[in-house]
Amino acid sequence: MKRINQTTSHGLGFVPAPLAKLPWRVLFLLLAIGGFGLVVLFSAAGGSVQPWASRQGIAFAVFLLAAIGISRVRMSFWQGVALPAYAVITIMLVLVELAGAVRGGSQRWLDLGFIRVQPSEFMKPAIVLALARFYDLLPAGEIRRFGAVWPAAAMLGVPVVLVMLQPDLGTALMITAGGLTVMFLAGLPIRLFLGGALGLAIAAPLAFNFLLHEYQRNRVLIFMNPESDPLGTGYHISQSKIAIGSGGIFGKGFLNGTQSHLDYLPEGHTDFVFATMAEEWGLIGGVLLITAFILLVRWGVGVGVRAENRFSKLVAGGLATTIFFYVAINLAMVMGLAPVVGIPLPLVSYGGSAQMTVLGCIGILMAIDRENRDRVRF
Template identity: 55%
Template sequence: MSSSSRSIIPEPLRRLPWAVLSALGALTIFGSTVLYSAAGGRLGPWALIHFIHFVVFAGLAILVSRLSRDRLRQAAYPVYTLLVVLLVMVEAVGKIGGGSQRWLNIGFMNLQPSELMKPAIVLVMAHFYANLPPSMIRTWRALLPPGMLLAVPAALVILQPDLGTALAICFGAVVVIFMSGVPVWWFVGGGLAGAIIAPLAFFFALHDYQRKRVMVFMDPESDMLGSGYHITQSKIAIGSGGFFGKGFGNGSQSHLEYLPEKHTDFIFATMSEEWGMMGGLFVLFIFFVVLFRWGMGVARRAPDRFSQLLAAGMTATMFFYVAINMMMVMGLAPVVGIPLPFMSHGGSSMMTNMLCVGVLMAIEKWSRVGGSLN
């Protein structure tokens, strides 16, 4: 960058990770292109608003990146409490869609508080373990309070019902708990307990449609025109794309309305049919650069315990989105309603992921300036 450019562009803007933001911008534009095609060559109702969401929430991420370490830590419990209240409001007055009650209408968008709980639970867990004395890391005090903090939002989300989001909330929290250094045998014991509880939960806790999803995951061909329809059509779309795809605007599965949720949960299948394996590799490359090269790099360079746990948890939260969505559309995981970051249409999902990016940018700044506010 030339000296004249440095004098024009403010210092805080120059220090932003523009390579990462540019990569995410390219992925979002690619997602808008896929949404444009899925809508039959129209910017509405998905493509244009998808890009606008990215621009607006990129601005939000930049604002979050300006926060100091102390200010973010102070916000942990108030933000958590606010989101729990919003989850309770969802149960009382929330908007119903697709058989679930998950959204609050706030005018310019339908807000899904459970989405925002994903980064919030990571923040509150990182704050808790950063304050926990090392002598208590192997006692019940290291597990019971965070377990209660996790159980409340997870239970409220399951009631909506939204098993996929509840699992995502639990995943981010468990990653932070694991990274905090608690005894590994706790996780081994938890795994054994889960193996015992899972069959009971399958028969007595899951809704009928959730049990069907698990059974269809095990054998999609058993009900290809019923419960297995989503996975079957998704596999057809991905497989028919081949290496280079059918070409932009030529996706028969999405254009002929065979592929359900073509603009949200199954956007990767929509993309793969038209762009093929090359499009899939591009998407994977962007996520590799952002999550593993940058996100985990920020966690390794973080200046203190709170920052390390927070960065690892935020990166893990975005990774869960990517891994579960791609496994889901390829039939490697049950269909649980997890969108693909920066590709799927949806304001709440974009907000959540950009908040994670903003927090990572803040931690990267703390590594340079010692946690003070620019």
């Protein structure tokens, strides 16, 4: 790790210093994943850059530049805005609920007149920042006290319940996972998590029966047995498994996927883009993509390990894990290991918001990485 960093910062003397200082290793990973995503989208559109690959490419470029921009923001800034940002986004979530109630239907968007925003998407990094800030502020000796648990639990619970009400099971899951990761990394007693897991095992059936919406319950049931509903919700999972399974080790070849090109695979360019990829690139493509994502996440966690202060450590670990959960939940869903919850595959699935969130996270991770390296150099 260190050796590579030194090579990038010192080995290429002819490269201008600002460029040389960029974390090229992670940028290469991002370009590889995003580029491969564009290739898959090109195929998903039947061998055309229109309509998805072109727009996705532009969005990727813009957000990647934005991430590089974010990487120059000092962590003290995030330390300052973490809690206010959390508050603002929570209020927006309440507004979404109210707007939905007024319009007489569920909704996830908030129309600000000039732009429509989805506050739940922002909540994914925001909860990580806010909880990291909370444990940053918490005196070290307090960590084994009850006072270290309940405020965090409340901060996590409020947005999760609001998002569940939308209802958006996938995002609620992601927010919960991000928050719990920060709490875990902050050093809360392990027994709390083990107890929580035990409690979940008891509560899950209850939640399934009383908390979930009818359509969510159906999705879980169909996930358990996709063949029970081959033309309804189970259709997604069945067709996705067919696409992946029929791809074999080497795939059917670029532009040769039948499941995607003949429209048997629904959402082949968004949530189920991995199946589109796997059908044409096979197990080889899938393993490469999974490896790339694992490397990206490991880099993020490593950034946290090397970080100096507690806030940066927790933020890096939390954000890296948020990216991990995106990938893990999406792949599990696509391969029939999890119910269909509507989590896209970051950097590959067509669509702006997930890309924005993930590259935003990466921007902050790069900022921490930058401060780490500055510290190493001086």
